């Protein structure tokens with residue numbers, strides 16, 4: 001929690017920021033991304049080069065530039081001491097509700113996993129009052145999880161939980177601990193240790209992503225476990241993929257924090273951005289543990 | 299709410315705010331009125347300007363979606379296919395639904411929230427003003443993308459606003475990816491808007507404005523924002539899986555790969571039912587502000603209103619499968635969702651009871667906002683009753699996917715949500731523009747709307763009970779007469795809305811000057827600032843006792 005004295009010299013008034021062009025630029029960037037992504041997707045499997053991809057990249061570039069500029073703006077305002085305690089609270093609440101929205105996104109994806117495993121696959125196998133569904137449509141279908149043979153006969157192999165996934169679990173849990181050490185050192189004003197622990201955390205995050213790519217390659221090349229291998233592959237890639245994107249975002253956030261720490265930003269009482277990145281990282285970690293349990297082990 | 303005593307009287311407040319306004323500038327914000335030119339609107343961090351942008355956007359979408367409804371009703375004027383191709387008809391029903399839900403009703407409420415929440419809780423602005431502008435500006439782009447898809451080869455979305463697979467996967471047009479990404483944009487905008495609302499309400503209240511003193515509109519929006527953050531990500535998940543099923547060979551909703559199309563319906567309605575409450579809870583807040591004003595009585599049962607709103611929000615997560623009674627759910631599920639659905643009408647009933655009790659022995663006058671609010675109470679209740687009929691599982695086997703459902707949700711959404719938005723616009727127009735609107739024209743707008751909306755939607759109940767299916771461009775001959783009446787009502791309703799535009803534009807341009815508090819019975823902080831509300835209000839928080 002912030003040390004109240006940090007805000008002793010901060011403006012007592014409500015803070016209304018100056019107007020800014022970045023939100024509009026952000027909206028335009030999202031528009032270009034949406035057009036680019038839609039075009040890319042619609043041209044998959046069609047003749048000719050995919051004109052969507054360059055549009056998509058232009059959009060992403062503008063978005064990154066916008067985020068960079070917007071955050072630079074906010075950081076410099078914050079460093080000038082323009083922000084007061086109330087605004088700090090607004091940022092905190094905003095971040096927590098944002099994480100809640102992310103939680104709900106994963107709730108939906110896990111809901112899909114549970115529904116498939118516990119309801120629709122057994123039903124396809126004839127459970128409940130579905131004997132005729134089974135007999136008439138796919139009489140040879142055997143309901144199992146992982147679903148290695150789909151009703152229409154596509155085959156794949158299951159990804160075991162030991163090996164890379166286990167290593168990755170250990171890496172991610174460790175990274176949450178190292179991040180916690182970093183935070184402690186921030187509060188204790190041990191800059192050098194803070195930098196070390198934070199750098200280790202970022203390195204662990206990158207290692208995680210590297211192993212995940214390895215794992216995907218292994219899955220595609222040796223297990224013929226693909227994104228389109230029926231619902232087992234679907235949920236596997238959907239959950240680990242979206243989780244991976246969140247890890248990527250988390251790594252970016254932590255890297256920015258590392259750079260800011262090296263530049264001497266943050267005080268024991270005033271380091272909301274650091275905390276926000278840490279919350280996000282812990283959230284990503286928790287999602288992974290649930291994912292490891294239900295996608296890999298059980 | 300009722301026991302709010304504003305520290306100073308209105309006059310003093312006005313003086314003190316404008317004095318402090320100059321005495322106490324601080325860095326970072328521009329404190330000299332509105333910036334000039336296009337920058338004012340494009341780069342805004344002002345809740346009033348952003349609120350106006352939202353409201354104008356919503357009005358535009360209301361007319362674009364309305365034009366599509368006119369095409370639908372023109373085609374259905376007579377049996378047989380006459381004006382448009384069936385595929386185009388499907389695109390019209392789909393886009394009409396999407397535009398009205400995400401483009402007209404929701405942005406109107408966000409616009410009202412932007413304008414009124416800071417004024418009601420005594421805050422100088424929304425908590426995160428730049429993000430506020432971002433959430434607004436995403437919307438015009440999102441809807442451009444959606445509308446653009448209508449002009450692609452193969453046409454735009456034609457699978458209904460509920461986009462059930464396999465209609466939206468196997469049988470959907472090439473442009474489905476545009477639909478998916480435009481829904482993503484709408485979702486991003488809504489989530490950011492909702493985060494802003496929650497943080498504003500929790501963190502920006504003036505000293506003394508405790509939670510249980512907040513006006514009902516603030517309460518209902520707080521709970522709506524929670525619902526939005528909880529379910530918009532689920533919608534994002536749903537459209538994403540539609541995207542991968544259609545373009546990347548996944549089988550989430552395809553039994554051949556182990557999936558299930560019914561799974562989609564569960565996900566969609568887990569979002570969809572809370573979504574319908576997202577579109578009605580702010581209305582409840584508006585009506586709870588207007589009825590006491592013109593009945594000149596305090597709101598009856600403020601506390602029970604708050605608890606009813608909260609319980610509606612919680613229960614709304616337990617009723618989704620009432621949209622799926624006919625898909626072959628297990629019996630236990632049918633029963634569970636039937637009883638939960640009936641249970642949710644109890645808190646809804648509490649609200650109706652409270653409004654009626656507020657009116658009881660009030661000294662009522664019938665200004666335009668009040669007329670719309672009274673119509674809301676009666677007509678929304680009709681929609682609630684037809685909802686109850688639909689909630690009875692065995693009966694729904696007959697009603698499902700007929701015009702009875704169409705009648706139901708248009709009563710709750712048009713005479714409910716849209717009427718409440720109209721009421722709110724009339725109620726706060728003097729505060730926004732500084733001028734009284736043309737009362738005569740407003741009354742014309744009300745009566746024309748009231749009569750035509752009932753000609754439009756009431757007979758749909760009979761069409762549905764007699765078995766006319768929804769979303770089909772042609773129908774059996776026995777439905778011809780009623781459809782003709784319905785279409786005539788539709789055209790009348792569409793035309794009546796032009797009167798609203800006239801009233802608004804006239805009020806923006808001038809007229810009789812509005813005092814700070816144009817409605818004598820009104821209570822709340824928004825009436826303590828002058829009309830039009832100055833560009834910056836409550837720079838120094840008012841004290842609420």
Ligand code: HEM
Pocket residue numbers: 460574575577578620621639640642643646681682683684685686688689690694697698699703706707710711714715
């Ligand atoms: C007393 C409260 C309500 C009850 C018991 C209720 C019940 C139902 C039921 C059972 C259905 C499904 C009918 C079917 O498809 O067979 C339905 C549909 C619908 N309801 Fe309600 N409802 C209530 C209030 C509302 C409110 C307040 C709104 C929106 C403001 C709303 C909007 C809708 C919509 C949009 C649909 C149709 C969705 C579609 O299939 O396109 N309802 N309602």
Ligand SMILES: [Cu+2]
Pocket residue numbers: 570571574617618620621
């Ligand atoms: Cu519902």
